[in-house]
Amino acid sequence: MIEYNNSQLKKYPRIVFIGGTSFSICSLQQLHMLKYNIIGIITNPDKYIKKNKNIVFNNKIKQYAIKNKIPILQPTNFLDTAFIETLKSWHIDIQIVVSFRILPKHIWNLPKIGTLNLHASILPNYKGPFPIHWSIINGETHTGLTTFFIKNDRIDSGNIILQKKIHIGKNETYGEVENKLKKISGDVIVKTLDQVIIKKQTHDNTSTSTSTSTSTSTSTSTSTSTSLFYARKIYNEDCRIQWQTSFVDVIYNKIRGLSPYPTAWTYLFIKNKFYRFKIFLSKKILVPHLYTIGLVTISAFEMKISAKKGFISILEGQIEGKTKMSVKNIINGIKIKTNIFVK
The missing domain is CATH 3.10.25.10 (Formyl transferase, C-terminal domain)
Structure with missing residues (x-):
């Protein structure tokens, strides 16, 4: 186990950021701006668009990584030997996942401290890939962000670390609510990461090292909802x-x-x-x-x-x-x- 002194505590755990959409970029920018030790980035394979008669890739995560000279991986197969060996060589302390596809256990279980995920709902309600869309479609008045440690293969399930609730305006669209959540996502990730690192050092990796006084499993979280809605893919x-x-x-x-x-x-x-x-x-x-x-x-x-x-x-x-x-x-x-x- 890696030990950190007080001066190293905030900035130097070896972090890999995993994100695949424009929703991810705010969290990445916030961490990088505050000089957290991002040693690598994982994102989706390139998709190309035509821009000014040129064909360019439109992955903002990759663009940010290249601009800031951060090593980047774009796996098409999580079982690829070269990809796995590269990850292992990075000696990762923490992985942070924001808006990405489901990770297999041999990936999320790799870091020393664990893999954090940020989800755009107040879990355990609206698990699934389209939480913001379904919250508005169903007429909800609130949504938010939840961070948790990935501990199993069940979708959006694990020990909740932090939650931030926002109001959904009665006339707001999906795009407007998503932008509101983007703007606070960086702060939520930073607070979560600080909390995890401090608890990790203070409690020496005990079972309560990443919990707050309000932390709980998403399966047993105190929710006012009488039933929970699964935010499935929209066709x-x-x-x-x-x-x-x-x-x-x-x-x-x-x-x-x-x-x-x-x-x-x-x-x-x-x-x-x-x-x-x-x-x-x-x-x-x-x-x-x-x-x-x-x-x-x-x-x-x-x-x-x-x-x-x-x-x-x-x-x-x-x-x-x-x-x-x-x-x-x-x-x-x-x-x-x-x-x-x-x-």
Whole structure:
């Protein structure tokens, strides 16, 4: 076991950062800015995009690693011998995982102190890959971040170290809530890491060395929820709006919970043809009416769709074959204003 004196305690444990999305970058930047000893980074294999007629990779984690000369690994297979041997040669004290795919035991069990994970929900509720989306879709008023030690192969399960709760605004979208969580993720990771290192030294790697007075297993955490929701992956068909069976509140939450990605959609009937129609932004109008469900009514500045107990007023959308645009431009592009409905 490595021992740290007081001057080494904060900065020098050998840390490997593991992240795969833009959500990860804030935590990495915060740790690096505060001069924590990041000896390596693990991220996803490259995906390339076209930019200014050039083909470039779009992995922000890799871009940051290259810019700051931090060694980087991009495994396609966690069983790859060369990858495993490189990790072992790094003599890792702590791994920090933020927004990455599931790690096998021989990877998360490798560091001397352990592997920390940050998850975008208040565990044990909303375990799974899409916690922010589902929290908004389900009409939750709060979400947050949880850090925990990975101790088994069950998804998002382990001993909770720290939790930070935030409010979800009644009109906030997935993108807005994700940005709020990004902004606090670095501070949450830093506080977690400091707590773990201090407890590690103070209690000499006992079973309580990484617990706080409120720490507990995610399976036994005190939760006010009567039932726990698993935030499974969202597929294309999950994004389709069910006008006939859903109330206006449910539809509105779905639209904002899927905006800007993967985006709620429906079929829009115009001029005897159905077009796929994505809805990025909307507002709900709660008012009784006698309109047929799914009927689209258009005025000079408003496009609204009748639903159970109200209307969905479109603010920003995209008709198949066109770019994303404001409702004003959508209305201007629709020449016939009658006999339009969604399905």
